[in-house]
Amino acid sequence: MEKKSLKGWLYLLPALAFLAVFMIYPLFDVLVYSVEEGYNSASQTSFGIGLYNYSYVLHDPYFMQALKNTFILVIITVPLSTGIALLISVGLNSITKLKELFQTIFFLPYVTNTLAVGLVFMILFKKTAYSDGLVNLLIQSFGGTSVDFIDGPYWAKMFVLCFYTVWVVLPFKILILTSALASVNPDYYKAARIDGASRWRIFTKITLPMIAPMLFYLIITGFIGAFKAYSDAVALFGTDLNAAGMNTIVGYVYDMLYGTGGGYPSYASAAALILFAIVLTITCINLMISRKSEAF
Secondary structure, three states: OHHHHHHHHHHHHHHHHHHHHHHHHHHHHHHHHHHEEOOEOOOOEOOEEOOHHHHHHHOOHHHHHHHHHHHHHHHHHHHHHHHHHHHHHHHHHHOOOOHHHHHHHHHHHHHOOHHHHHHHHHHHHOOOOOOOOHHHHHHHHOOOOOOOOOOOOHHHHHHHHHHHHHHHHHHHHHHHHHHHHHOOOHHHHHHHHHOOOOHHHHHHHHHHHHHHHHHHHHHHHHHHHHHOOOHHHHHHHOOOHHHHOOOOHHHHHHHHHHOOOOOOHHHHHHHHHHHHHHHHHHHHHHHHHHHHHHHO
């Protein structure tokens, strides 16, 4: 048994070494940076150890704006994208003809470059000297007033960002849920139909419980992915997200490191650990809820 155990650890050694070098050490390094007050990256010196960096970040209006944007994005896009993906997956699972074709069509946005999709959205929503954008043309055709979705009011920009995020994450969720629905034993549905159960009762009593683990997986990964959003906002509003008022927490960390006002690894580390704490807390809450649901 000892030889087998040693052999197993030897197999795991490369992966453990990789995790130690590229995950554990950087995390420890970030923790050290976050408590070094007045850190100077040129001289590698600091004034002392404390929590000033966290206080600065939590009182920085740019960080609070990024925190607000991120939470709005998470609260709107995760439930919405999961619900829409579930409806589409149920629809795809119920058809027989051209099922594979429709699955491929719905999956295409997932393999498309994020910035390319952002460019398409800018063409749809951005007002230019030559056109108000396709979406505004549709609004005007129904008698509405055109809106500048890219450089206009905050609610319009947030709408585009949420719409874009849902569009980007939807294909992956459809793929996962379609596979989960296909794995449900059809005998359950046959027995329910024999008993005269309605479609809604079949869906709530058979389909949802059977795919619940996959739903919780998508919700948890959706929360994590939404909290790490950055490229989506850059694709729509450019690199100066603070000026657009559409920065995210990850964008704030990047700006503190490499932006025009960057060069502050201590502030960036503090913001990164705050994000880590938020994501860890929400993930633990979701796991607790999923375990309680499985118990019932």
